[in-house]
Every structure is written in structure tokens, then in C-alpha cells.
Amino acid sequence: MTWLSDRALGHLKSMADLPDFSATRYDIEEEIGRGGMGIVFRGRDRELAREVAVKVTTWPGADVDRLRDEARVLAALEHPGIVAVHDAGRLPDGRAYYVMAIVRGERFDERAARVTLADRLRLFDRVCDTVAFAHARGILHLDLKPANIMVGPYGDVRVLDWGLARLGSDPGRPITHMAGTEGYMAPEQARGIVDERSDVYALGAILRGLVAAESALPSRDRGSGVPATGRPLRPLHSIVMRAMAEDPTNRYADVASLAADVRRFVDGHAVDAYREPALERIARVGRTYRTAIALVFAYLAMRIVLIFWGR
Amino acid sequence: MTAGHPDAFPLTRHSVVRAIASADPEARAQAYDAIIRSYWRPVYAYIRMRWRRDPADAQDLTQEFFTRAFEKEYLARYDASKARFRTFVRTCLEAFLSKDYDAAHRRKRGGGARIESLDFARADADLAAHLRSDAGDPESWFRREWTRALFADAVARLHAECDAAGRPQAFEAFVRYDIDGPDAPVRPTYAALARDLGMSVTDVTNQLAWARRTFRAGVLDAIRAFCATDEEFRAEARDLLGATPEDAR
Ligand SMILES: Nc1ncnc2c1ncn2[C@@H]1O[C@H](COP(=O)(O)OP(=O)(O)OP(=O)(O)O)[C@@H](O)[C@H]1O
Numbered sequence: 001m002t003w004l005s006d007r008a009l010g011h012l013k014s015m016a017d018l019p020d021f022s023a024t025r026y027d028i029e030e031e032i033g034r035g036g037m038g039i040v041f042r043g044r045d046r047e048l049a050r051e052v053a054v055k056v057t058t059w060p061g062a063d064v065d066r067l068r069d070e071a072r073v074l075a076a077l078e079h080p081g082i083v084a085v086h087d088a089g090r091l092p093d094g095r096a097y098y099v100m101a102i103v104r105g106e107r108f109d110e111r112a113a114r115v116t117l118a119d120r121l122r123l124f125d126r127v128c129d130t131v132a133f134a135h136a137r138g139i140l141h142l143d144l145k146p147a148n149i150m151v152g153p154y155g156d157v158r159v160l161d162w163g164l165a166r167l168g169s170d171p172g173r174p175i176t177h178m179a180g181t182e183g184y185m186a187p188e189q190a191r192g193i194v195d196e197r198s199d200v201y202a203l204g205a206i207l208r209g210l211v212a213a214e215s216a217l218p219s220r221d222r223g224s225g226v227p228a229t230g231r232p233l234r235p236l237h238s239i240v241m242r243a244m245a246e247d248p249t250n251r252y253a254d255v256a257s258l259a260a261d262v263r264r265f266v267d268g269h270a271v272d273a274y275r276e277p278a279l280e281r282i283a284r285v286g287r288t289y290r291t292a293i294a295l296v297f298a299y300l301a302m303r304i305v306l307i308f309w310g311r
Numbered sequence: 312m313t314a315g316h317p318d319a320f321p322l323t324r325h326s327v328v329r330a331i332a333s334a335d336p337e338a339r340a341q342a343y344d345a346i347i348r349s350y351w352r353p354v355y356a357y358i359r360m361r362w363r364r365d366p367a368d369a370q371d372l373t374q375e376f377f378t379r380a381f382e383k384e385y386l387a388r389y390d391a392s393k394a395r396f397r398t399f400v401r402t403c404l405e406a407f408l409s410k411d412y413d414a415a416h417r418r419k420r421g422g423g424a425r426i427e428s429l430d431f432a433r434a435d436a437d438l439a440a441h442l443r444s445d446a447g448d449p450e451s452w453f454r455r456e457w458t459r460a461l462f463a464d465a466v467a468r469l470h471a472e473c474d475a476a477g478r479p480q481a482f483e484a485f486v487r488y489d490i491d492g493p494d495a496p497v498r499p500t501y502a503a504l505a506r507d508l509g510m511s512v513t514d515v516t517n518q519l520a521w522a523r524r525t526f527r528a529g530v531l532d533a534i535r536a537f538c539a540t541d542e543e544f545r546a547e548a549r550d551l552l553g554a555t556p557e558d559a560r
Pocket residue numbers: 032033034035036037038039040053055083100101102103104143147148160161163
């Protein structure tokens with residue numbers, strides 16, 4: 001029997017592991033990453049002469065249905081925040097695959113760490129917009145977390161990994177796979193009960209990360225809840241708390257309401273989730289309408305000057 | 312025992328794991344042959360590495376282990392719900408070794424039936440370097456040697472299939488490129504292979520693609536043969552294939 005050297009063995013192993021795409025129009029180039037149900041390769045569509053990403057199940061029989069479900073979910077969701085799927089099929093060895101647009105950029109949390117709170121909240125708004133779109137199509141994501149969101153060079157957001165996604169109108173279908181991620185998964189999801197508010201919870205957890213990053217920034221009066229931007233974060237904390245309420249009925253009813261409340265904060269308006277003390281309210285209104293107030297004061301000052309001048 | 316021709320096997324493969332518990336003695340014997348073919352090297356390496364036995368002793372123990380496994384049918388007690396077959400074999404081996412059959416006792420038995428085809432000299436040469444460097448734990452050695460045996464088996468199988476399909480050049484190209492290639496100072500190019508084998512480059516590409524596909528199917532088949540359930544097969548395939556950190560060495 002042939003003796004195989006360590007090197008030959010290593011080569012044969014990775015060769016045997018490589019999916020066989022020879023019967024398709026795609027060339028597999030290199031592995032980009034591995035997830036719970038598949039390997040993602042960078043590949044090339046010879047027909048259209050473009051780069052693609054190809055996701056393949058790890059082993060025959062393993063997760064074939066789940067991968068196909070994920071491809072179908074993606075195909076049903078045509079949105080700038082969701083990666084476009086081009087093709088799907090089975091390989092001769094039984095593995096399932098699908099072909100999608102290749103996403104470039106960096107992970108959501110990596111980008112978030114480099115930009116201002118305002119920019120972070122803008123990115124968050126795009127994520128909410130994408131998830132709300134899916135919800136409108138009756139699809140829940142159920143595994144939202146920074147690692148599953150990519151941000152492109154222009155702040156374009158892509159929500160990836162719809163592997164747990166399901167039709168919201170499909171209440172009978174039990175969650176069979178190990179679902180969700182600790183820290184982001186809504187408590188009811190662990191019990192197999194999900195609706196739009198489960199994604200609201202995960203978005204709340206993502207928002208909490210964005211706000212926490214802000215509190216951690218060096219600031220003269222750190223700990224008082226006032227970040228470097230000079231704005232109190234308490235309203236944002238309240239938004240996080242409402243989004244992450246233990247009981248789904250105490251959360252925002254849907255992603256749009258969550259996003260709207262965050263937008264209110266960004267625009268300097270009172271947020272729904274936070275009952276504002278009077279002084280804070282005055283300060284906020286002062287900041288928000290700084291220009292208008294300044295104009296009024298300037299006008300009044302001018303009038304006074306004119307009154308005395310006119311004497 | 313019908314062992315003795317490890318390279319001669321039927322082209323189709325049945326579940327070895329199921330066949331060892333078969334009522335048909337012929338099927339059982341074949342299953343044992345398959346097990347010996349894939350496991351004697353890992354077993355031998357394990358005895359040498361973990362139990363630090365000298366070659367003569369380790370060879371005796373290897374022979375004895377398989378002989379007893381066959382006579383006493385203890386591999387037939389495998390319960391797929393408890394462990395992988397590979398782990399089960401190693402556990403049996405541990406149990407066997409811990410009873411410490413001393414050499415005198417073994418020799419008194421007259422050595423029992425010897426399995427003639429085991430090339431211990433070769434195995435020792437391969438082990439020597441690793442025994443010196445002492446790298447890796449015996450457990451991963453067992454797995455590694457089992458993987459090696461499994462792949463070697465798949466190569467032999469590919470050889471037979473290439474011959475049966477009338478494509479000897481496919482095997483030739485595979486050996487040159489995928490087996491000898493990784494160790495060659497420079498891996499031959501497809502053009503060089505084409506020249507040496509008297510084919511066009513396109514032919515080389517196609518033959519190689521076919522051989523690799525066939526080889527891959529053979530490896531999966533071999534893994535499946537040693538697994539009792541689909542679940543185990545998938546886990547095993549995931550574990551055994553793909554680059555593991557060990558390969559980086
Ligand atoms: N279209 C794509 N373009 C570029 N990279 C991608 C694309 N899709 C996935 N990836 C990358 O491939 C890797 C694996 O993706 P995948 O979705 O399988 O993993 P995952 O998010 O860890 O999944 P799971 O939660 O199912 O384990 C990730 O690092 C992801 O960033």
C-alpha cells in the first residue's frame with residue numbers, strides 16, 4: 001500500500017474537502033470564512049466574468065435544507081441591505097450551495113469603534129430599515145448581532161446570515177437548530193416563541209453596544225452619563241431598556257417604532273422611552289433650537305438697543 | 312482469519328461497523344480484514360508512542376490485539392450511541408494493554424495466527440522521526456495514523472478503479488501531482504505531466520479532475536464504512552478532512 005507522507009496527506013485532505021464545482025460555471029478560489037452550517041468561498045462566475053461568494057454546506061446531508069432555506073429567504077428579500085443571491089444548487093456529492101454577491105467591507109462593530117456616536121446611530125438606522133423590510137415580507141432574522149452585519153466603504157450596511165430566518169407567519173415551525181446568540185437572543189426565543197419583537201430585542205442589544213462604546217470614550221465627566229458630545233445618553237439607555245424588555249409586550253411593537261425613537265434622539269427631540277426631567281428638557285430644547293433661540297435673543301437685543309437708541 | 316491480502320478488496324464497500332456484528336462468518340471475517348487494514352498502523356503507533364514498547368514487543372501486541380479482537384468478538388460490542396468507532400477501538404486497545412499480557416504469556420500461546428501482511432519495518436521507519444521529536448500526544452497520533460491508513464486505502468482503491476475504467480494515466484497523473492507532488496522540490500506543472508504522459512494539457516486536466524473526484528468519493532466511502540450512523544459520518548468527515556493545525560507542521 002502506498003505510504004503517504006505528512007505533506008501528501010495534508011494535501012489530499014484539503015483536496016478531498018474542497019467542494020467539486022467542476023460541473024458548474026463557478027471557479028472556487030479561496031475560503032473566506034466558515035460558519036455554523038457552511039463554508040463561504042470567494043469564487044468566480046466564468047459566464048458573467050465577475051467575483052461571487054459561494055456558500056457550501058460542510059458535509060453531504062448536513063444542513064442541506066437549512067442552506068436552501070437561507071438561499072430562499074435571501075432570494076425573497078431584494079433590498080440594498082441584504083446580499084443578493086444569484087444561484088443555488090446541489091453538487092454531485094450531495095452538498096448544497098448557493099451563490100451570492102460578494103460583500104466587501106468590515107464588521108459592524110469594527111466600523112462602529114472608529115466613528116462618532118451620530119455615525120453609529122445612522123448605521124444602526126440602516127440596519128433597522130433592513131430588518132423592518134424583512135419583517136414587512138414576513139421574515140424574521142433571529143440572529144442579529146454585530147458579527148452578522150457588514151459595513152461597506154460608503155456606510156452601506158449588509159445584514160448577513162439569514163440561516164435562522166423564518167417566515168413570521170409560520171408559528172408552528174419549531175426552532176430546531178441551535179438558535180440565536182447569547183447576549184443578543186430574546187429570552188422567549190430560547191423557549192421557541194418568536195415574533196418581530198424578538199428581533200427588536202437583538203437590535204436593542206446591538207444599540208446597547210453602540211452606546212456602551214460611547215460611555216467608554218474618554219470624557220471629562222465620564223460616569224455622569226454625559227459623553228464627549230455633551231449630550232446625556234439617558235434617553236438612549238431608556239431606548240435600549242425598552243427594546244430589551246424581558247416581556248415582549250413591554251418592548252417596541254415593531255422595529256420601525258424603535259428606529260423612530262432613535263431618530264428622535266438624533267434629532268434632539270424627546271424620545272418615547274424616556275420620561276425627561278424638566279431641567280434636562282430645557283437643556284435639550286436649548287440645544288436643539290439653539291439657532292432659533294439665538295435668533296430670538298438677537299432680535300430682542302436689537303429691539304432693546306433700538307428702544308434706547310430711539311430715545 | 313482470511314487477512315493477508317489487504318490490497319485485495321471488493322470495489323463496493325459495506326458498512327464495516329455493521330458487518331462485524333453480522334451472523335454470517337464470511338461477512339464478519341471481511342469486516343475484520345477491513346478493520347485490520349485501516350487500524351493496524353494506528354494501533355501499532357499507539358503502542359509504540361503511548362506505551363513506549365520496543366518494536367518487537369509492540370509488534371507482538373499488535374498481532375495479539377487483532378487476534379483476540381477476532382476470537383473474542385469484542386469489537387462486535389460496539390454501541391454507536393456511546394462513541395465513535397475510532398474512539399471505541401482505542402478504548403478496547405487501552406483495556407487490552409492494561410491487562411498487560413506479558414511477552415512470556417504471549418509466546419506460550421505460540422503467537423496464535425499471525426497476520427502476515429503488516430509491514431512493521433516500514434511503519435517503524437515512518438514512526439522513528441516522530442518518536443524522536445516526540446511531537447503531539449498519542450491520541451492525536453492514533454487519529455492521524457488512522458487517517459493516513461484510510462487515505463492510503465482510498466489511493467489503492469483509486470488505483471483499482473482507474474485500472475477497471477481503463478484510465479491508467481489518470482492514476483499516474485494523480486500520483487505524480489497529488490501524492491508525490493507535495494514532497495517534490497518543485498511540483499510538476501500540468502504541461503510537464505502532459506509531456507511525460509504523452510497527453511495534451513487538457514487531457515491531464517480532465518484526467519486529474521476525474522481521478523480527484525473518484526478519490527474524494529472513495530475517501531467518503533471509506534469514512535462511511537467505519538461509521539454506524541449518518542450523524543457520526545458527518546462529524547467524522549468534518550474532523551478528518553480539511554486542514555487541521557497538525558498539517559501545518
Ligand atoms: N456574500 C459574502 N461576501 C463576503 N463574505 C461573506 C459573504 N457571506 C458570508 N461571508 C463571510 O463568510 C463567513 C462565514 O459566513 P456564515 O454566514 O457562514 O458564517 P456565520 O455568520 O458565522 O454563520 P453561522 O451563524 O451560521 O455560524 C463570515 O465571516 C462572513 O463575513
